[in-house]
Amino acid sequence: MPVEIYLNVAASGLLTGLVYGLMALGLSVIFGVVRVVNFAHGEMMTLAMFLTLVLFNALKLDPLVLMVPVAAVMFVLGYLMQAGLINPFINRPEHSQFMLLVAIALVLVNVQLIVFGPDAQGIRTRYSFDSFKLGPLVTDASKVYAAGAALVVAAALFAFFRFTLLGKAIRACADNYDGARVVGLNVKRLYALTFGIGSACVGAAGAMLMVVSDVTPAIGPANTLLAFVIVITGGLGSMPGALLGGLLIGLTEALGGVLFTPSAKSMFAFALLVLVLLFRPQGILGRRET
Amino acid sequence: MIARLLEGVPRRGLAALGALLLLLLVFPAFASGYLLSVGFLILHFAFVGQAWNIMMGFAGQLSLGHSLYVGLGAYAAAALYVHFGISPWIGLGASVGVAMIAGAVLGFLAFRFGVAGVYFAILTIAFAEFARIGFDHFSWVQGSSGFFLPVANYTTNDLWNLRGSPKMFYYLMLAMSVAAFVACHALLRSRMGYYWQAIRESPEAAQALGVNVFRYKMAAVVISAAMTSLAGVVFAFYYNNLFPEQIFHISRSIELILGPIIGGIGTLVGPLVGALLLTGLAEGMREAMLQLGVEVPGVKQVFYGICLLLVVMFLPHGVWPPLARHLGLERGAGRREER
Amino acid sequence: MSARLEVSAISKSFRGLRAVQGASFEVPAGSIVGLIGPNGAGKTTCFNMIAGVFPPDAGEVHLEGRRIDGWRPDQVCAAGVGRTFQIVKPFSGLTVLENVTVGALLRSNDVSSAQKRADEILEKLGLGPKRDLLASALTLPDRKRLEVARALATQPRLLLLDEVMAGLRPTECDQMVAVFRELNRAEGITILLIEHVMRAVMALAQRIVVLHHGEVIAQGTPEEVVRDPAVLESYLGEETEI
Structure with missing residues (x-):
């Protein structure tokens, strides 16, 4: 096979990886602050994708525009989930929280199955078949747009945490739960906001993914796992790590798919996970805990 | 030996267990074919739940990928039978061996490199998913198109080759469940059982008391994997077909841990009670829906999800501990009672 | 070997922060030794290095002449150290x-x-x-x-006690002191204890080691130590329990 094919596949993998990275960023933000692992992450992602689909069919708007209302809805959902279900579990043992989210995931994925059916559904935009040419590189326009949107959202998120008062308050909560309470922060509300923000990331990522791929309820659990693999690879609690992990996993899967068979591509992501756990358990950009 | 096993078990608990065993023994005489299959399913989940409980309930290591061991066990014995005509009773050696190796590799990776808690759970899922995709492309066992055993002749029971009636499988599963119950009871009161529980409660404190935490965690994973793979062997010969998409799927892993969670993690009776409740209710609901003429896939799983949600929210220790207290089986037959 | 435990010049830093720096002391067989110092002086870090929770960055720990630094906690425990x-x-x-x-x-x-x-x-x-x-x-x-x-x-032949008297009432404290004396006298258990309750340290310890900012600033009998100007200075600045 000529080199150009590998280059093209790599580029496409990197672009998809950015969208994965945004999804994983949501997981990382939630974990970094609330210290709860959102086992329903992929299921929320498919929910966002279905939401985009429904809105698209009703309004005929571009999914990248629909991203805004979808993210808003997911924000509200995430906020309510944290405030209603997860906050009472904050001081429960880790496995107990995990089980709660497993239950939520189980309900979410199967409600989607009942409502939307098991078949794959997609969206066709007016740029679905466009492509960009850059020297030997040919890439799908939809992937470029989706990746661009992912970068914009990620940049906005970084800015939010760095420059706004609310973002700083949330980071304070993540650093020191008791300290944050002592200085009078309403930690539970901040937790709910954080879960909302993480969910909004997932919502935005879901809308973007709708541009480049189809949705079935069955990809929910697979996406949850993918998000975890990305976050662990990149480094837990590290926001740039999540994006980097997304890029790496996107690249690994794309190259694995073309070198072997596309249906086995996830095996390469797992292989990467195992390698990371072996040689750098804290993740590529993670800090080792003492 | 038997006297030592019985030592410390409250008499009422023993009587209740005896009555339950008797009920399970005579159950096939009255049950229809359908009820018998539900009975088999309950015992199957009770057995696998017991095996999972060794890891989570005793040693505190959350595995969400136990379908890996079920699948490996099922495929190993089935492949040896189909390809070489080897009896499952011999083939199960391979099943247990493969599952133990998989468990050991997983445990080594996780415990050597400090992958604990939820990350450990993720790693177990990743292993199961890895196997699922791997078996999809494993042509020796027909990959994703499914691996089939020659369908059993229901008129004679060939126990040696596990070809026979549902009744035979029911009794086999019952014998395995009883054996698992007794084995777990013995394990829990052994040195290993004490060390596991210590590790579950506080690994640092256990290690400061001279417990080789790594070794005992490994033992928990390997023993649990071996036991779980046995259930896989029976599963393969009972259903006669294996699909990687099903047997290794994460929903299977979750299904098999619901019993012990709902029944009561770390108790001996919990997995059985949980399997009874959950499978009983789910099958009852399915029947009811069939009567009403509605058939929607996913409803059972939503039901499972809601059950799990309610239990973790309102009965964090499961159904059994409060039930045992109510029945006067304080800290019941599930937990050791010293003195 | 008369020293049950010999700690030689151990150091430990966490992310560049020096918790313990070149600390050396001995615990003679059959004795009771107190390890004292203000909060953050590195006492518990010393314990953790002896007990094998983490290895020292530098220095050695010997138990009855055997080098044990770098061992796992369960190995240290099996060698005869309880904590x-x-x-x-x-x-x-x-x-x-x-x-x-x-x-x-x-x-x-x-x-x-x-x-x-x-x-x-x-x-x-x-x-x-x-x-x-x-x-x-x-x-x-x-x-x-x-x-x-x-x-x-x-x-254990060596017992490491990390603030076991803290939070006890004076009578309970005295009971504990009696228990440890008895263990030491009747069973010959050597004890190294970290303690803030000076009443207990003074009653129990035959020798006292004072840590300050990760360094040993004084050691000797209780009488010697309380009169040591360096100890008085370090304590007067931060705590006035002595």
Whole structure:
């Protein structure tokens, strides 16, 4: 096979990886602050994708525009989930929280199955078949747009945490739960906001993914796992790590798919996970805990 | 030996267990074919739940990928039978061996490199998913198109080759469940059982008391994997077909841990009670829906999800501990009672 | 070898922060030694290095002449060192007896003889009547006792006690002091204790080592140490317990 094919596949993998990275960023933000692992992450992602689909069919708007209302809805959902279900579990043992989210995931994925059916559904935009040419590189326009949107959202998120008062308050909560309470922060509300923000990331990522791929309820659990693999690879609690992990996993899967068979591509992501756990358990950009 | 096993078990608990065993023994005489299959399913989940409980309930290591061991066990014995005509009773050696190796590799990776808690759970899922995709492309066992055993002749029971009636499988599963119950009871009161529980409660404190935490965690994973793979062997010969998409799927892993969670993690009776409740209710609901003429896939799983949600929210220790207290089986037959 | 424990020039930093720096001291066999110093002086870090929780960055730890630094905690325990944790770590879901049995199993051939040993130790520490309670149901002083009982069950020749008197009432404190004296006298257990309760340290320790900012600034008999100008200075600046 000529080199150009590998280059093209790599580029496409990197672009998809950015969208994965945004999804994983949501997981990382939630974990970094609330210290709860959102086992329903992929299921929320498919929910966002279905939401985009429904809105698209009703309004005929571009999914990248629909991203805004979808993210808003997911924000509200995430906020309510944290405030209603997860906050009472904050001081429960880790496995107990995990089980709660497993239950939520189980309900979410199967409600989607009942409502939307098991078949794959997609969206066709007016740029679905466009492509960009850059020297030997040919890439799908939809992937470029989706990746661009992912970068914009990620940049906005970084800015939010760095420059706004609310973002700083949330980071304070993540650093020191008791300290944050002592200085009078309403930690539970901040937790709910954080879960909302993480969910909004997932919502935005879901809308973007709708541009480049189809949705079935069955990809929910697979996406949850993918998000975890990305976050662990990149480094837990590290926001740039999540994006980097997304890029790496996107690249690994794309190259694995073309070198072997596309249906086995996830095996390469797992292989990467195992390698990371072996040689750098804290993740590529993670800090080792003492 | 038997006297030592019985030592410390409250008499009422023993009587209740005896009555339950008797009920399970005579159950096939009255049950229809359908009820018998539900009975088999309950015992199957009770057995696998017991095996999972060794890891989570005793040693505190959350595995969400136990379908890996079920699948490996099922495929190993089935492949040896189909390809070489080897009896499952011999083939199960391979099943247990493969599952133990998989468990050991997983445990080594996780415990050597400090992958604990939820990350450990993720790693177990990743292993199961890895196997699922791997078996999809494993042509020796027909990959994703499914691996089939020659369908059993229901008129004679060939126990040696596990070809026979549902009744035979029911009794086999019952014998395995009883054996698992007794084995777990013995394990829990052994040195290993004490060390596991210590590790579950506080690994640092256990290690400061001279417990080789790594070794005992490994033992928990390997023993649990071996036991779980046995259930896989029976599963393969009972259903006669294996699909990687099903047997290794994460929903299977979750299904098999619901019993012990709902029944009561770390108790001996919990997995059985949980399997009874959950499978009983789910099958009852399915029947009811069939009567009403509605058939929607996913409803059972939503039901499972809601059950799990309610239990973790309102009965964090499961159904059994409060039930045992109510029945006067304080800290019941599930937990050791010293003195 | 007359020194049961010999700590030579151990150092430890966490992310560039020096917790312990070149600390050296000895614990003679059969003695009771107190390790004191203001908060953050590096006492618990020293303990953790001796007990094998993490290896020192530099320096050596010898137990009865054998080098043990870098060993895992369970290996150090098997070599004859029992320890307690400053923040108690009971096995909450197990009974008091089961907690101590875990420790006793280290040097027992079977569970029933371990239980018997555990029972004896519980009696000695006055926890006998509470043997069947869940550890989570104990009060803080009882949890501290349980911590000691578990460590004792491993039959250590050196016992590391990390603030086991903190939070005890004076009478309870005196009881504990009596228990440790008795253990030291009758069973020859060597004890190294971190303690803020000076009344207990003064009553128990034959020698005292003072840590300040990760360095040993004085060591000697209790009388010598309290008169040491360096000790007075470091304590007067931060705490006035002496």
